[in-house]
Amino acid sequence: MSTLHVLSHSPFGDDRFASCLRLLGEQDALLLSGEAVQALRQSTAPLEQLEALPAGIALFALEEDVAARALGVLPSRITPLDYPGFVALCIQHDKVNSWL
DSSP states (O other), rough: OEEEEEEOOTTTTHHHHHHHHHHHOOOOEEEGGGGGGGGTTTTHHHHHHHTTSSSSSSEEEEEEHHHHHHOOOOTEEEEOHEEEEHHHHHHHHHEEEEEE
């Protein structure tokens, strides 16, 4: 059973980011939205943690939030998504867990 984890809070503000990473299973996916896309900033610990995840865990970021924060080019491991892609991703997984 696969779970899509949706994270929208900054990885620098509290422990949600670290807690989420610990719970990711091999068939799970992680979507970064809102301030969570700050984890994609170059030369940061959160980006290193994302890149160290097993290859089977799919990583996504909402394009609109990446653009709003002027993050530029995404790391190759991250798949950009628009809102219709977000909806499709939700349908592909058995469960969706929003880290509020």
